[in-house]
Amino acid sequence: MEAKKQIAFVEYFENEWLNSHNTWYENIQHFTPSTNDGLESFNKIIKDEDTYRERIPLSRFRIITFETVKQWSSQYKHKLKQYIQTPSITLDIWTKGYQWAKSDKSVISMNHGYTVEYYAPADDEFKISNNDIDTINTMKWNTFDQYRKRAFNVWYIKMQNDPTNWMKGICNCPAFFKCYVCKHVAGVSIRLKFCKPPPAAKDIPIGHKRKRG
Structure with a gap:
């Protein structure tokens, strides 16, 4: 029974994640941050510059989120913030x-x-x-x-x-x-x-x- 389950899982994984959806793995798109790294970098900015690491009600956080996104959009539009196009070499x-x-x-x-x-x-x-x-x-x-x-x-x-x-x-x-x-x-x-x-x-x-x- 255990062997059949293993074979079934391998067949599922091959069909679903190798043949059908094969662009899910780390670094499929070069020079773009992985999902986790991207979210973590923005998470720090939100805490340091917007919520100041305070625990706030969800309703208030929703308002801050919209204000933050609007502010970021304006900063990138006017080149106050820029996307890094090339990696830095230490x-x-x-x-x-x-x-x-x-x-x-x-x-x-x-x-x-x-x-x-x-x-x-x-x-x-x-x-x-x-x-x-x-x-x-x-x-x-x-x-x-x-x-x-x-x-x-x-x-x-x-x-x-x-x-x-x-x-x-x-x-x-x-x-x-x-x-x-x-x-x-x-x-x-x-x-x-x-x-x-x-x-x-x-x-x-x-x-x-x-x-x-």
């Missing part, structure tokens, strides 16, 4: 990107004219095979353990051939999903001479991490 990311660029990791590239795909080994590996790339592109795994081992074995970086747009590069690593920039995008761009890291990024010896603070 010194820590620059440092990690520079060290990654200077490492001995072998990167396989595939040119598609306007864009180029780069495949790089993850963790402590230095080389990957065409079979590893094929596994990532075709998503060849039948169990969760296979997914855990194979899906994070190769990092996929996609860049435009235009050096001025290197910050629009994307990667499939977890760090990119959070910040929309990562050491792999920065590292590939450094190798291609699309950008130059700040001098401070080179202060840390290769193989060492920058201390927090």
